[in-house]
Amino acid sequence: MMKRLLRLTNPTFVRTLSNSLRGFCLLCAVLCGGLGIAWGALFAPADYLQGESVRIIYLHVPSAILSSVLYGAMGVSSAVFLITRLPAFALLCQAIAPIGLLYTALCIATGSIWGKLSWGAWWVWDARLTSLLVLFFLYVGYFALNDAFNERARARIATSVLVLVGAIDLPIIKFSVEWWYSLHQPASLLRRGGSTIHPDILQPLLLSILGASFFAAWATFMTYDNISLSMRLRRLESTNSS
Amino acid sequence: MKGRIHKRMIRRLAAIAMLLTCASLGVFFILSALRENIVFFLVPSDIAPIKASEDELEGKGNGESLVGRRIRLGGLVVEGSLMQDATSGEVSFTLTDGQARVAVSYRGLLPDLFREGQGVVAIGEITSRAPDKRGRATFRAERVLAKHDEYYMPRGLEKSLKKRSLWREQP
Numbered sequence: 001m002m003k004r005l006l007r008l009t010n011p012t013f014v015r016t017l018s019n020s021l022r023g024f025c026l027l028c029a030v031l032c033g034g035l036g037i038a039w040g041a042l043f044a045p046a047d048y049l050q051g052e053s054v055r056i057i058y059l060h061v062p063s064a065i066l067s068s069v070l071y072g073a074m075g076v077s078s079a080v081f082l083i084t085r086l087p088a089f090a091l092l093c094q095a096i097a098p099i100g101l102l103y104t105a106l107c108i109a110t111g112s113i114w115g116k117l118s119w120g121a122w123w124v125w126d127a128r129l130t131s132l133l134v135l136f137f138l139y140v141g142y143f144a145l146n147d148a149f150n151e152r153a154r155a156r157i158a159t160s161v162l163v164l165v166g167a168i169d170l171p172i173i174k175f176s177v178e179w180w181y182s183l184h185q186p187a188s189l190l191r192r193g194g195s196t197i198h199p200d201i202l203q204p205l206l207l208s209i210l211g212a213s214f215f216a217a218w219a220t221f222m223t224y225d226n227i228s229l230s231m232r233l234r235r236l237e238s239t240n241s242s
Numbered sequence: 243m244k245g246r247i248h249k250r251m252i253r254r255l256a257a258i259a260m261l262l263t264c265a266s267l268g269v270f271f272i273l274s275a276l277r278e279n280i281v282f283f284l285v286p287s288d289i290a291p292i293k294a295s296e297d298e299l300e301g302k303g304n305g306e307s308l309v310g311r312r313i314r315l316g317g318l319v320v321e322g323s324l325m326q327d328a329t330s331g332e333v334s335f336t337l338t339d340g341q342a343r344v345a346v347s348y349r350g351l352l353p354d355l356f357r358e359g360q361g362v363v364a365i366g367e368i369t370s371r372a373p374d375k376r377g378r379a380t381f382r383a384e385r386v387l388a389k390h391d392e393y394y395m396p397r398g399l400e401k402s403l404k405k406r407s408l409w410r411e412q413p
Binding site for chain 2: 002045046047048049050051054057079082083084117118119120121124125126127161164165167168172180181182183185186187188191196197198200201202
């Protein structure tokens with residue numbers, strides 16, 4: 001297994017993979033995301049209760065899902081890093097972090113607007129909103145902790161532990177709307193008994209979730225490349241100067 | 243050599259599992275201790291009218307009286323209970339959770355989503371837990387938030403569903 005993991009993290013292999021999949025991911029992101037959002041914004045029906053403001057769903061739900069999914073991916077790669085100590089997995093975690101932070105910020109911003117329109121409040125301290133704010137600070141804390149060490153090896157271990165422990169927030173976010181009375185609605189998509197969204201609204205929503213996922217994949221390839229290249233550059237500089 | 247690496251990885255895996263278990267347990271205990279503070283709102287049965295005189299009333303939780311404390315009260319607006327005075331902007335409606343009822347008075351604008359039969363959260367204070375003429379506790383709201391459920395459907399569809407009596411009433 002270790003051998004297979006080693007082959008997976010081989011820089012040449014990663015670069016080939018990244019080069020061949022990057023374009024495809026970007027294309028799918030533009031196609032699915034563009035189509036989904038345009039469909040949702042222009043052609044999908046207004047909601048029977050919320051009217052036109054329901055269209056924020058096509059931004060809010062994809063960013064909300066990805067904020068958690070990307071953190072989950074960071075958690076998995078942190079765990080693999082802590083077990084195997086293969087730096088590539090710490091780098092992967094570092095590559096995902098800015099994208100996860102972006103989606104979390106987008107989720108809070110769009111949710112805030114939606115909240116103002118439907119509930120009548122920009123922000124409330126209910127369990128869902130609070131647990132998502134905790135996720136936001138976990139992302140921010142990751143960056144802060146990552147910069148707090150001079151030694152890279154130490155930073156990687158410390159941030160991995162932070163990410164791993166922070167992953168406890170993920171089930172809390174998911175089930176916050178079931179465990180406690182909240183102002184936020186319960187789950188519409190991933191729930192027992194299937195989705196409660198009418199197909200006319202669901203189809204563009206699924207498409208925009210797909211688009212956002214492809215965008216996240218593309219952006220991760222880009223940031224991973226960026227990180228590994230800048231590391232190589234630093235290594236070259238240090239060998240040159242010595 | 244290979245065996246030693248394997249052993250070390252298994253030890254690390256066990257350490258991670260321990261760490262996560264302990265941290266989850268800690269979080270679980272904290273959250274269950276804070277349960278009453280995490281719920282966003284109380285429901286009408288939590289503040290149901292009590293026949294005793296007001297001074298004897300002890301609220302839930304820390305034994306403090308709920309009266310006069312700022313709380314959030316959530317429930318469904320009873321059909322036909324909404325009364326609005328256009329000149330003064332004074333609004334009153336009844337909230338229910340299916341068991342108890344609370345009369346809410348409020349002055350101000352209601353959110354767009356505010357509808358009879360719909361869920362709302364009123365922020366304010368209980369003025370009295372003694373039952374009024376219709377057996378309700380009374381509540382003075384300074385703010386009213388609308389709640390919506392997880393169902394989404396095109397506008398107009400709910401009318402045809404209602405006509406075919408397929409309409410699912412909100413719980």
